[in-house]
Amino acid sequence: LAAQVDGWAALYDASGAVVAAAPEWAGRRAARLTADVQRLRERPAPASSVVGGTANAEHPENADRVELHSLGTSRRPRSALAVGTAAAPGTAERYAVHSAIALLTLTTERSRSLHEAGLRIDGAVLRMLLAGEPDHARTVAGDLYGGLLDAPFRIAVAESPAARTRASTAAQSAGDTAAETGGDPLGTLTEVVESAAARAGEAVLVVPEGERLVVLA
Template sequence: MERLRERPAPASAVVGAPDNEDRVELHSLGTGRRPRAALAVGTAAALGTAERYAVHSAIALLTLTTERSRSLHAAEQRIGAAVLRMLLAGESDHARAVAGDLYGALLDAPFRLILAESASASAARAHADRHARVAPTKRSPAAVAVPETNGDPLGGLAEIVESAAARSGESVLLVPDGERLVVLAVDGGAAVAACGEYAAALEAARAATREQPVTDEDELVVGLSAPAGPIAAGAAYKQAEQALSVARRRGRFLVEHEELAAGSVLPLLADDAVRAFADGLLRALREHDATGRGDLVASLRAWLSRHGQWDAAAADLGVHRHTLRYRMRRVEEILGRSLDDPDVRMELWLALKTTAAAGE
């Protein structure tokens, strides 16, 4: 089959000797340079004239059906792309009118927006970003087969999602967008579950082989929005982008936006840009402490952790409160910023947390 697919249609191949009872003929279907289907005919001997005529008739009919299916699928994709553009532009009424019976059921219920990139494209995007500025299931990940993607991870994911939706009778909207795939799928439905199971299977496979964060060309990075409706499609797209960005930085296959909202902001500080900001903000204080003229960084951390309560912070440090007041004035003088400003206190606290997480 693989060899036959590499040959332009029409093409055929025979498996087995002419006198072999397991003789099989393969005939490619379609008119494209790379057919996607084939007809397999098993016989006990070479085909006769009437049999050959019947096979050729079947090939012609199946090719016509295949080409019509491709044309219909391409038309559906164009409609889906138009519906998505309208939703993201805030034109939900127009989107619903265009969706009709094809995608109307999808817009009548809460949906999830899935944004996927190949790992190689995601790594390139993360590199550019640095220099420029799924619902859990009870099914065991080991029971989910990781399909071959033949270098097309987005196509593999699309096939998995479409197959799951077709089996359950759900509507699903898939729009290829350059190096990305955008998917609208019913919240809590089979398509979303299949996406989550696929990501879990990839995670399990990587853990079993102790691979490093996502780099393989056959792997994916996926961001999943919270449940949304047509009016909030734009917000859902932003949520999926944010989740995708976090998945990219953490070396994860899939991150849900709800996971970020329910978690802590501190893991998000493990970023080169944030680290550079924190190091720059605290550098002058660290250089002062290195001279042995006081412990301004530790004093600042104690004072901020006690919400500016002088006595409590001084007790934590084992110094007099007047000593602590003097140190905080020195912090203001060195930084040239007022600790009365809540934004300054917030930035300093995040800088301290960032460097603490890095073990500095």
């Protein structure tokens, strides 16, 4: 895609981190757009925005025009595409961008289905561990979590602000609760933990349980 638009392209994961970029130097430029990618993900899919495109004497490397596109059809897209060019893409370049978005969206949706299936396995394995059946848990998991289930591990539990609010006062209004939760904090935390573990090459078990998030690492 980068060659077809005579510019650069980058792919971001759910946390806004760069997972691939072309050419190689584009990774540094793409990393500066993490905040813009995170803002894009708060908008309903499909969403897009344009950043840059203005001259900056202090940072001339940021003078390119960058299009950001969310990928996927879920309420919170799990990835995004950035395309940087010197000027607005022409007809041929625009076709290349749209084709890339379509292909990446198909790939993302397939990955989402696999991710949801993985969540069901994660939940089953965690319930076996908590029920005192580690051997059954290892049998079900196989090599899915590497050596995570063979070594001493830690369990961390995160609770949503809404749950804490209800625990402290039952009189909290629904409007106030929505304002405090800030959308889906546990969903965001799940994505951040999984993305960080993937980048570090470490196995982690993350299981949403209602208004709690259980992390085994």
